[in-house]
Amino acid sequence: MTGHAHGRRRALVVGIGAGGLDQVTVEAVRALNAADVFLVTDKDGSGGAAGAGDLVRLREAVIARHRTDPERRIVRVADPPRNRAPRDDAEYAAAVRDWHAARARAWADALTEALPDGGTAVVPVWGDPALYDSAVRVLEQARGLGADLEYEVIPGVSSLTLLAARHRLVLNRIGGAVLVTTGRRLAADAAGGTDDLAVMLDGGLACADLPGEWEIHWGANLGTDDEELVAGPLAEVLPAIRAARTRAKAARGWVMDVYLLRRI
Secondary structure, eight states, rough: OOOOOOOSSSEEEEEOBBSSSOOHHHHHHHHHHSSSEEEEETTTTTTTTTTTHHHHHHHHHHHHHHOOSSSSOOOEEEEEOOOOOOOSSHHHHHHHHHHHHHHHHHHHHHHHOOTTTEEEEEEEEBBBBTTOOOOOHHHHGGGGTTOEEEEEEEEEOOHHHHHHHHHTSSSEEEEEEEEOEEETTTTHHTTTTTEEEEESSSSGGGGGGGOOOEEEEEESTTTTTOEHHHHHHHHHHHHHHHHHHHHHHHHSSSSOOOEEEOOO
């Protein structure tokens, strides 16, 4: 073991990149090597998407790549079910709050069981923990559930920064701003006059229904061997994006995509 053997429990929320084994910072590598145990969210069997088990295996591969100690104790924490078909914004917010509360209880229990005498748990998070991820919020709640926990956050390479790198672009235009939003919010944000939108969490390709002319830079499963990239006028390249999403889903059983929209 390389972490703290006794005393208070510590958690390190570590951004491990968007999928590539080498998209891990030096700081993140140090954190991976400080772990007494790794806590990995497991969506299999709990309402998660098909192919979720591959996401766990990718986390394990990142750990194995950068962990110098051959001892790697990995605890899979079953992800609680969540209402993914809310009727309105209020029901959506309530569903997320309930999900976070259930996650916090599951993580608090897992930390208590895995580290009865204290020590360091590493929670590997896709991309960057500060960008559309719940781990920080969940651990903050877990602190109030008897987990006797302190935690730190190690930033990572997000899918958004990787998208910009792959397409060799700068997210904002000169003197301009870019709004980071979700598929759920896209129509309202575009209608409000925003001309540059970075869109995450859009499983339904909400961009297909936008009025007006747009340019898109899109990517899926970035950093993996099966990543997909498409760019061009939105109306022209939508068929190519849909075909690429189908390929990505067939290759891994899941699709994580992100894109930049610019009004023409």
